[in-house]
Amino acid sequence: MNKLLKLSAAMILAAGAALAEGDHPMSSGTVTKIDTKWNKVTIDHGPLENLDMPAMKMVFDLSDPTMLDGLSEGARITFLAERVNGKLTVTELSK
Helix, strand or coil, X not given: CHHXXXXXXXXXXXXXXXXXXXXXXXXXXXXXXXXXCCCEEEEEEXXXXXXXXXXXXXXXXXXCHHHHCCCCCCCEEEXXXXXXXXXXXXXXXXX
16 A cells, blocks of 8 residues: 555656646647738647636637648647747647
8 A cells, every 4th residue: 555655656646747847738729810921820729728718719820831841721639738938839749
């Protein structure tokens, strides 16, 4: 029983440390608009847990313009959005 408690405590501490370092779960969504001129995408997305936001459709900046490569309207994606210099920005994206 004591070993089980120690193992459980270690797992909880490891999970807490990972979240503290910014390891957040990816969100899923559908790209509804792409603005290549301003490096922005509109995403109809599920909840953004790390930003405490409900599901909605909104515009995001992209941290890296190469994220637009091969991206199309209607594409299902997983992504991580964060506040960067006060703007909601997609920092990770998987097609």
